[in-house]
Amino acid sequence: MRTAIVTGAGSGIGYATSVKLANKGITVIMGDIIKDIGEKAKEVESLSKSKVIGLTVDVSDWNSTKEFYEEALKILGIDHVDILVNNAGIIRDALFVKMTPEQWDQVIKVHLYGTFNMTKQVIEGMIKYNWGRIINMSSASWMGNIGQANYSAAKAGIIGFTKTLARELGKYNITVNALVPGFIDTPMTRSVPEKIRKIIIDRIPLGKIGSPEDVANLIAFLVSDEASYLTGDIIEVTGGLTL
Ligand code: NAI
Numbered sequence: 001m002r003t004a005i006v007t008g009a010g011s012g013i014g015y016a017t018s019v020k021l022a023n024k025g026i027t028v029i030m031g032d033i034i035k036d037i038g039e040k041a042k043e044v045e046s047l048s049k050s051k052v053i054g055l056t057v058d059v060s061d062w063n064s065t066k067e068f069y070e071e072a073l074k075i076l077g078i079d080h081v082d083i084l085v086n087n088a089g090i091i092r093d094a095l096f097v098k099m100t101p102e103q104w105d106q107v108i109k110v111h112l113y114g115t116f117n118m119t120k121q122v123i124e125g126m127i128k129y130n131w132g133r134i135i136n137m138s139s140a141s142w143m144g145n146i147g148q149a150n151y152s153a154a155k156a157g158i159i160g161f162t163k164t165l166a167r168e169l170g171k172y173n174i175t176v177n178a179l180v181p182g183f184i185d186t187p188m189t190r191s192v193p194e195k196i197r198k199i200i201i202d203r204i205p206l207g208k209i210g211s212p213e214d215v216a217n218l219i220a221f222l223v224s225d226e227a228s229y230l231t232g233d234i235i236e237v238t239g240g241l242t243l
Pocket of ligand 1: 010059090182185
């Protein structure tokens with residue numbers, strides 16, 4: 001039986017992914033900065049037949065990811081995890097001329113340092129067992145988006161990181177892929193003003209906002225044995241938004 005870490009699992013895409021993976025019989029370790037992630041994990045466990053635990057972690061902090069990983073292994077009595085979904089994310093939007101160093105730092109730290117920190121924790125275990133699946137969450141904003149210099153830079157960085165790791169880790173049977181969601185209905189996008197939401201949705205050929213489950217379904221495929229020949233890929237789930 002496989003074990004997965006999902007970061008940013010308390011909300012939106014991370015929560016839907018935890019539900020989906022748990023329903024596929026995967027043991028899920030839900031990590032999130034929110035304090036009640038343990039409660040969320042109980043909720044997810046009750047919706048599936050798998051073991052699900054939730055632990056608080058700040059992915060941007062090296063020591064926090066180290067303690068999180070060690071604690072999770074101890075609780076579950078295991079020595080590695082097979083699957084990592086680097087999903088935790090934040091936005092701190094502002095036009096570049098108004099963007100503060102703090103807004104820059106926070107976004108770079110959660111996305112880029114977060115992805116680095118968590119991947120470092122799991123990687124030796126995956127190499128030891130010669131099997132691994134790493135999914136990194138990029139965004140359609142990686143191509144540039146007004147008001148998101150920090151977020152776009154981080155999400156473009158995640159693509160370079162993904163492709164490099166795919167090259168380095170293929171020989172260990174570890175696949176590393178990045179997802180590019182478009183406009184997905186989560187708390188992150190609910191803060192977008194209604195007028196802008198409408199403009200974005202009008203640009204989506206499928207005519208509607210995506211659901212967290214639309215992304216979770218793709219993740220469930222990518223972590224499966226059926227996806228064993230995909231690595232270094234950047235896979236869009238946008239309803240055609242980026243066409
Ligand atoms: P969300 O806001 O619903 O969930 C993000 C989760 O990350 C929250 O539970 C939050 O507490 C957690 N988090 C934030 N900082 C953290 C930290 N330092 N350590 C651990 N956990 C932390 O957002 P959503 O939409 O589910 O986003 C998930 C991922 O998908 C993010 O990486 C986001 O950038 C990406 N994405 C989302 C899109 C969308 O349209 N919603 C589009 C493209 C990418």
